[in-house]
Amino acid sequence: METILKQLIRAGTPNTANWEEWIWNFDGLLTLAEYDTILFAKDPSTKARIPRPGYADPTKPTPEEISAQKTYDDANRQVAAWLRTAAGQEHRHILEKTPSDGVAIYDALFELYAKKDESMRFRAWNELLSIRKQSTESWADLVKRVDDATHALDRLRPADWDIQKETEELKAFTLLNAIPTEHQLRTSIVVSNTINYNKIKTAMLLFTTTTPESQDVAPEVAAAVTTPSKCLFCLNIGHFVKDCRTMVRFQQMYLNERAERRAGTSGTQPHRARGRSDRSSAPGRSHQAHAAQAIDKPTEVEYAGNASLSQLPVPTAADSWIADSGASCHMTHRREWLTGFLERRTPVKLADGSITFGTGRGMVTFRPLLDGNSTVP
Known part of the structure; x- marks a missing residue:
């Protein structure tokens, strides 16, 4: 773990240019310490992050509940210490808000460098679905590229993401992807940075293009x-x-x-x-x-x-x-x-x-x- 932390420090503080590599190395540090399953685990049914363990009855906490909460708090403080070391003084406006809350610092850095909006997810979906096996590429390398693209897409989903939001966004992306790349309607939707199904559907219904060959030309x-x-x-x-x-x-x-x-x-x-x-x-x-x-x-x-x-x-x-x-x-x-x-x-x-x-x-x-x-x- 110390080796990975030293690599992070040598790589410099996180910024827009090195964010992907920086967070990849830090996630590796979390996985090696098994803190990813303690602090960042997600509910399989809702895909939402599991919160800090609590007590079923605050007046009578069980030994298991006390132990689970202590394990979570210890891991959270350790991650906060790592982030303070790796993020540097350039991010003290984030670090000083919650100095001992590693999860909050981690989320704040993500909010700063990894925008989780529709346009970013649209580009991530395009990159994922455009993957093709290269002639000189092995099957193992192809699988790794797919895993990396999927991981990048997962990081762009908010914490409260659910299957209904996923379905609505996929419908919107399908409509947007069906519009020719050079069409002005696609350009106007993409630059707005607000991609949703109802907006695209309304824009399509309002935007009518008629050619001289059409039968209903006035x-x-x-x-x-x-x-x-x-x-x-x-x-x-x-x-x-x-x-x-x-x-x-x-x-x-x-x-x-x-x-x-x-x-x-x-x-x-x-x-x-x-x-x-x-x-x-x-x-x-x-x-x-x-x-x-x-x-x-x-x-x-x-x-x-x-x-x-x-x-x-x-x-x-x-x-x-x-x-x-x-x-x-x-x-x-x-x-x-x-x-x-x-x-x-x-x-x-x-x-x-x-x-x-x-x-x-x-x-x-x-x-x-x-x-x-x-x-x-």
């Missing part, structure tokens, strides 16, 4: 899908603004002119720029003239926020390009944020030509905290 949706791509900058068909070479050329011209003005070389550089422009081919001049007309002409712009049309001019090349769309409405997958919700399935054509659908519209009321109090603006 006429306005079909028209939006089949509309050819049109650039809002040069008004040419066949590409979008993000792929418009004319826009890129005008942007570059603007950046060059601005750099020349700042450098104070406006007396010579603009002539060279105009000289290059004069040598352009006739079709090129015609295309630039057409693009210039498009700049001054108001264009119908469709915003993805509310799929409405607005008469606004396309920004000129002399304007600074910014990321803010200026949209008065925006989309969110957080249905619970909306008040006055009205169901309305609306197709929205995005800048890349793809179609998504809104399920309804509502209002979001922000309640900022002023001096710790929630207020309504």
Whole structure:
């Protein structure tokens, strides 16, 4: 036991990087001392940790009950001493709360470095179920890998875990695993760090994707899908603004002119720029003239926020390009944020030509905290 304890001390105090190896060695120390069965044993039926032994009748404790309680307390104090030595002064905020309670210190370190949430268990399940025998791997090594992955999964289950919670979580993981990896619905669920069956089921029912081949496509949706791509900058068909070479050329011209003005070389550089422009081919001049007309002409712009049309001019090349769309409405997958919700399935054509659908519209009321109090603006 002293050898393992010395290895722990040499390995350093526990941290995020070495936690798995550190706790593996400490669990080995507990097993060698047989303290794992005394302090961390679990009820086979409930999978919950067995608490400290008590007395059936506090006024008349039996010798067996007194002996069992003493054995537990001695082991608990010894584990606390080991943890104080191995964890170091960096964790004194944990050690000083319960200096002689090894189980409490052990649980606090687990809470600090091993998050027991749904997302961590989902990753552990994926690692366990993705194990495959390698060509150079022996059967014994394969079994050890499965045991290690199972042990890592067991450590991520809370103390009050039961079979009902396990079933509900497996249902949620099965639904989540059925969603394609690249799908935005899967991404939004995973990043929320709250994975449960009802949430995923509700998100799936609200999230509807319809392709042009579907039989139930509304006429306005079909028209939006089949509309050819049109650039809002040069008004040419066949590409979008993000792929418009004319826009890129005008942007570059603007950046060059601005750099020349700042450098104070406006007396010579603009002539060279105009000289290059004069040598352009006739079709090129015609295309630039057409693009210039498009700049001054108001264009119908469709915003993805509310799929409405607005008469606004396309920004000129002399304007600074910014990321803010200026949209008065925006989309969110957080249905619970909306008040006055009205169901309305609306197709929205995005800048890349793809179609998504809104399920309804509502209002979001922000309640900022002023001096710790929630207020309504």
